[in-house]
Amino acid sequence: xxxxxxxxxxxxRAEVIRVMLKDxxxxxxxxxITMEMWKESTLKASCVSNPLFGQLPIFxxxxxxxxxxxxxxxxxxRKLGLYxxxxxxxxxxxxxxEAIQDLLNKYIKLMFEKDxxxxxxxxxxxxxxxxxxxKTLSGDKGSFLVGDxxxxxxxxxxxxxxxxxxxxxxxxxxxxxxxxxxKRLCARPNLHAYFHSDDFKNRPIIPGKRT
Amino acid sequence: xxxxxxxxxxxxxxxxxxxxxxxxxxxVSPSRMxxxxxxxxxxxxxxxHSSNNFAMGPYTITYFGVRGRCGAMRIMMADQGQEWxxxxxxxxxxxxxxxxxxxxxxxLPKLEDxxxxxxxxxxxxxxxxxxxxxYxxxxxxxxxxxxxxDGVEDLRLKYVKMIYQEYDTGKDxxxxxLPNHLDKFEAVMAKNKTGFLVGDxxxxxxxxxxxxxxxxxxxxxxxLDTFPSLKSFVEKMSARPKIKTxxxxxxxxxxxxxxxxxx
Numbered sequence: 001x002x003x004x005x006x007x008x009x010x011x012x013r014a015e016v017i018r019v020m021l022k023d024x025x026x027x028x029x030x031x032x033i034t035m036e037m038w039k040e041s042t043l044k045a046s047c048v049s050n051p052l053f054g055q056l057p058i059f060x061x062x063x064x065x066x067x068x069x070x071x072x073x074x075x076x077x078r079k080l081g082l083y084x085x086x087x088x089x090x091x092x093x094x095x096x097x098e099a100i101q102d103l104l105n106k107y108i109k110l111m112f113e114k115d116x117x118x119x120x121x122x123x124x125x126x127x128x129x130x131x132x133x134x135k136t137l138s139g140d141k142g143s144f145l146v147g148d149x150x151x152x153x154x155x156x157x158x159x160x161x162x163x164x165x166x167x168x169x170x171x172x173x174x175x176x177x178x179x180x181x182x183k184r185l186c187a188r189p190n191l192h193a194y195f196h197s198d199d200f201k202n203r204p205i206i207p208g209k210r211t
Numbered sequence: 212x213x214x215x216x217x218x219x220x221x222x223x224x225x226x227x228x229x230x231x232x233x234x235x236x237x238x239v240s241p242s243r244m245x246x247x248x249x250x251x252x253x254x255x256x257x258x259x260h261s262s263n264n265f266a267m268g269p270y271t272i273t274y275f276g277v278r279g280r281c282g283a284m285r286i287m288m289a290d291q292g293q294e295w296x297x298x299x300x301x302x303x304x305x306x307x308x309x310x311x312x313x314x315x316x317x318x319l320p321k322l323e324d325x326x327x328x329x330x331x332x333x334x335x336x337x338x339x340x341x342x343x344x345x346y347x348x349x350x351x352x353x354x355x356x357x358x359x360x361d362g363v364e365d366l367r368l369k370y371v372k373m374i375y376q377e378y379d380t381g382k383d384x385x386x387x388x389l390p391n392h393l394d395k396f397e398a399v400m401a402k403n404k405t406g407f408l409v410g411d412x413x414x415x416x417x418x419x420x421x422x423x424x425x426x427x428x429x430x431x432x433x434x435l436d437t438f439p440s441l442k443s444f445v446e447k448m449s450a451r452p453k454i455k456t457x458x459x460x461x462x463x464x465x466x467x468x469x470x471x472x473x474x
Contacts, residue, residue, distance in 0.1 A: 066355075
């Protein structure tokens with residue numbers, strides 16, 4: 001069954017999908033849409049009318065076409081066994097993921113601001129957002145956010161932490177559990193290979209801007 | 212020695228079975244009673260094992276005295292015939308920080324399902340979806356339901372931003388722009404033809420959409436006039452007996468939609 005991701009040539013919202021698939025060794029095709037192609041309205045219009053939300057990424061799994069990054073991620077998580085071992089773990093994974101999305105939305109808002117004026121306030125507030133994850137990971141199990149296997153939520157957190165270290169290299173200094181978590185996950189063979197690849201390194205976080 | 216859960220139940224039934232084989236009761240033969248208890252034992256075990264649902268009540272919601280991010284889950288629980296307890300948090304008490312410190316992300320709502328505590332409103336909706344068979348009949352429907360719920364969440368975020376940050380200056384623009392967001396849901400609803408977003412029964416995405424549309428009708432009573440499928444969806448959901456009872460209740464009517472009194 002073929003998997004195809006359609007997105008801009010950036011990390012953006014789709015990177016977490018790439019990271020999950022790469023780590024799991026799942027092959028997928030990529031269709032790259034440049035901003036010029038996007039503005040030329042046919043593809044955007046077809047997203048709107050068919051059925052949905054006029055946005056990218058689009059993900060195709062055989063004859064199933066999905067929009068909405070998080071719906072795509074959940075679908076892949078169910079397919080690849082990355083959604084916990086039971087219903088309780090699934091609920092906790094959802095909870096962790098929602099909180100990660102909240103932080104991600106703040107980060108994206110900052111990235112798209114016209115200047116750097118919001119950065120200081122953002123970095124001041126960041127420890128409050130990171131603390132719950134530090135606390136979760138400093139429990140006696142602590143290897144993943146939920147349970148003893150990597151999940152949907154871990155992939156989201158890993159890429160978010162990597163991007164925050166780009167934004168502000170010392171941002172994890174006060175969070176030893178997050179540091180060791182990040183180190184551990186980045187040492188996974190497929191992720192290590194992917195994060196060191198030109199494919200990943202040359203793809204900007206967002207279009208154009210400073211990282 | 213287990214006395215609770217499946218193992219405990221099996222032990223208790225086992226002990227009844229053992230007693231029944233050694234005593235003649237009311238002239239029913241022991242072997243007949245033995246078989247009867249075993250039959251019931253098997254049914255109980257099947258019922259316990261086949262239920263894929265974790266926890267399943269009693270439910271308690273801890274939240275402020277508003278509909279807010281609990282609106283959809285309350286309507287869902289009502290429609291699913293569930294009773295729940297409400298712990299209402301006074302905002303001034305919340306600002307003192309004691310309860311906030313116990314919440315994983317320092318936020319409400321909190322749902323307790325038996326002894327299991329869960330935060331994040333959309334995680335709660337998904338959990339209820341799993342508990343009450345409201346997450347589609349297969350993986351494909353589940354994915355489409357996720358997609359719809361995420362679309363509703365996008366709309367909800369825009370609504371909340373307008374209500375709390377831009378009501379006086381931004382309300383008119385918001386209402387004018389609204390059709391550009393509702394048209395997608397209209398298209399999906401019209402295409403599916405069942406009266407639900409996905410499949411042929413309500414999912415957590417339907418409850419979330421229904422609730423957000425109710426709030427939008429308060430904002431602008433004519434906002435669904437050009438969207439017949441959505442209008443019919445709201446009418447049909449409102450007419451479902453348990454939802455109707457809930458929407459007519461004091462418990463529902465007394466709560467403001469939003470925390471700042473705007474709507």
